[in-house]
Amino acid sequence: MATADALTDLPPTPLFPATHSGIPERYVEQCKESKARIYSNKTLPPSVPRAGELPVLPPDVDRDTFNKAIAELKESLGKEHVELNDKPLVDGWYMEHPNTHDAFHVVEQSELVSSATVYPGSTEEVQAIVRWANKFLIPVFPISMGRNLGYGGAAPRLRGSVIIDLGRRMKKVLKIDGQNATCIVEPGVTYFALYEEIQKTGLPLWIDTPDVGGGSVLGNCVDRGVGYTPYGDHFANHCGMEVVLPSGELVRTGMGALPGKNGADNPSWQAFQHAYGPSVDGIFSQSNFGIVTKMGMWLMPETEHQSYMITFPKEEDFEQIIDIIRPLALNRILGNIPQLRSVIQELAVTGKPKSHFYQGKDPVPEEVIRSHAKNMPCGDCAWVFYGTVYGPEETRKMQLDVIRQEFAKVPGSKFILPQDVPEDHYLHARVRICSGVPELRELDWLNWKPNCAHLAFSPITPTKGEDAKIVHELVTRLHKKWGFDSLPTWCVSGREMHYIAEILFDRADEDEKRRAIACMREMIAEAAAQGYGEYRTHLIFMDQIARTYGWGDQALMRLNETIKDALDPNGILAPGRAGIWPKRFRGRGFQLLPDDEKTAINGTNR
Structure with missing residues (x-):
């Protein structure tokens, strides 16, 4: 375990807003104490050597094709916004977590890993990445902050997928409506960040936060997480999404589907959750049917x-x-x-x-x-x-x-x-x-x-x-x-x-x-x-639990697969998330059911 002297030398946690995932200054001392306690109980080295040629590749993609694809992506987005996962894997801790693998690895650290990470700065760049993935048939796995530790963190379900890290550059609170108590956020807005932004406005509004405040407001919501005020059911309190579909097409849900005057956002987008016709927001929660790039949330009026x-x-x-x-x-x-x-x-x-x-x-x-x-x-x-x-x-x-x-x-x-x-x-x-x-x-x-x-x-x-x-x-x-x-x-x-x-x-x-x-x-x-x-x-x-919802001879999964294949015929978006596999990967040994960990993580037993 770390010595007392070593703990005093721990580097400080990056600060927000200089670092999107950092800690607001008011929490510095609490953060320092928490980090020191965690590191005092640590025996693992910072990293261990990785075996084999790096980065690991996604299924069905050879190295020449992968290298060509990455070169094209760097040309499109800028090389500083594309990183290969060819370095040591560092688990870090909650406030300095990895976006390459599961920091709380319950299987081998090197199993659930990405091949690369790309950092879009706008919805348009997310669309470009999705079209790139379709061109080269490279699976991608979007994350907001990757802090859902205990559920897999930032790791992709399919080994070798390219992580789309939405948090680093898409981190704006786009709007706060003090009169109607709503906001619009991008994926990189944490609970810490939204709280700080509201405090700057002086508006008498509350957010609803889960137990730890470093997660993405958007990410936690679409994963149907909970908090503890009367607004604790986060998905029930979202209102309006902007979503990139697996084809690269862009849609808005709810009232956002009706254009506002002179090209503005619809004024009711964050006021009413539905539109005319089917309400589709739910299919973008806990799914691999689209990438949510903007989302409205209801805020709670301050009260005693x-x-x-x-x-x-x-x-x-x-x-x-x-x-x-x-x-x-x-x-x-x-x-x-x-x-x-x-x-x-x-x-x-x-x-x-x-x-x-x-x-x-x-x-x-x-x-x-x-x-x-x-x-x-x-x-x-x-x-x-x-x-x-x-x-x-x-x-x-x-x-x-x-x-x-x-x-x-x-x-x-x-x-x-x-x-x-x-x-x-x-x-x-x-x-x-x-x-x-x-x-x-x-x-x-x-x-x-x-x-x-x-x-x-x-x-x-x-x-x-x-x-x-x-x-x-x-x-x-x-x-x-x-x-x-x-x-x-x-x-x-x-x-x-x-x-x-x-x-x-x-x-x-x-x-x-x-x-x-x-x-x-x-x-x-x-x-x-x-x-x-x-x-x-x-x-x-995910596969085991998805199968437990098997009423009607797996009727729900058949419906999910039908939607998946219609929206994502190339099977590029987060294959396997929520147990939903596209046709391209179905039946090839990529599922993980009881005892499968003993032989394979991502299809090596096929």
Whole structure:
């Protein structure tokens, strides 16, 4: 592990706005501390030698054709905007992440890698790149920021694809409408960047941010990510897209399809999500049907708010807790998308490694977790609920009175306000996130293990205790079977809940990586057999999960393939994303299903 002296010499993280992916100056100290903690727990070298001729090539493309194509692309866009992936692979960390491979590699680091990266500066250049890809039949894989770590990061699903990095140069907040509370962003606008831009305007508007603020607003939305204010369903709060199709053709969705006066944007584009005829926006989320280059988002008017936490003493309380949550959520008494978290996360978000609490290699026993929790602000408990209410004081008081009354039905529950806990407690980070202020604090649980990476298992359940019990018990059992601590979080969105179970593994430990894959595969299969499917996943599990949505003899996949082949007959755009393979690659061994990792990642077993 890194020495204390080495940590003081860590280079500073680049700053925003000088670097599009950098950290705003107000976060410099928090960033420095987070980076030092992560590097203090690192044993991997910065990079390892790569084998074979570089860069790796995409399927069906020989080196002469590839070199000719890259030369043409450099001539078209400028050589400074095209980079070959022929250098050492550096994992970095969240704020200085790679765009060449998966920083949290659960398979060999060199498997899910690109051949090159291209940096368009405009929608027109994205169109030119797509036409170039069709000419040479080179698969491309667009990313916004590539920070969806835990789901594959910036890696392409098909080895050797050319990454289209939309974030570096397409990073403008194109418009903020203070009266209608909307904005238009390009892919490179992070939550940090949008927040800073709104602060400069002085407008009383909030953004909705996920747990960590360095991701792309557009990218997270089209991947159907979530945040924690009343606007937490990001895709439900988008409004209007500009999309480059796999042919290079450009379309606008919703009211943007109707030209505005004298060539201006339609004034209703960010006000109404639909147009006349079919609403097509959804086919560009979690798909490979087009590249979204501009998107409208609704912003939340600033309001008063009050965050709180409630602790519950018994593991088996969670069924009752969830059945209490449901009517509160349906009646909108819970003002936001709250979280119900296992108490082990109270330990993990301190930033201390697992070894600080427990010396064993097996999952931390419940009694050990509780013994540490009792000395923390949460006290001796099993579950912690984080929520926020919004509006004038009278409204907030009424909501909090009902919330206290209902959760008091769980014997031993305790209601805690931010002023009741120390300033460094995680509740204060939730206050900021739930009032639209981006954060980094959630990164602290990545110190749980050396070289810590994570895989997210993310099924959806109804907001019912009986459903929650089925998923929670199988996740708990399989984490224990495969030797991983279980750190579950329920994100509650009214009628449904996102169950987020993170597998934390040491990416330097090949056995842990093998077990992490096995655990994921088994959770996916068992949950699907009970009728529960994931809403989002890592690259290598996309094929398996897509197959679980198999009603009607895979009717949905047949529809997706029909759309894919119609829009992308050459199969150049993100082959395999969401389990959707174009005809060109279908049936050739590129799919990854259980046990396929043992023989191939991208078709080498065909």
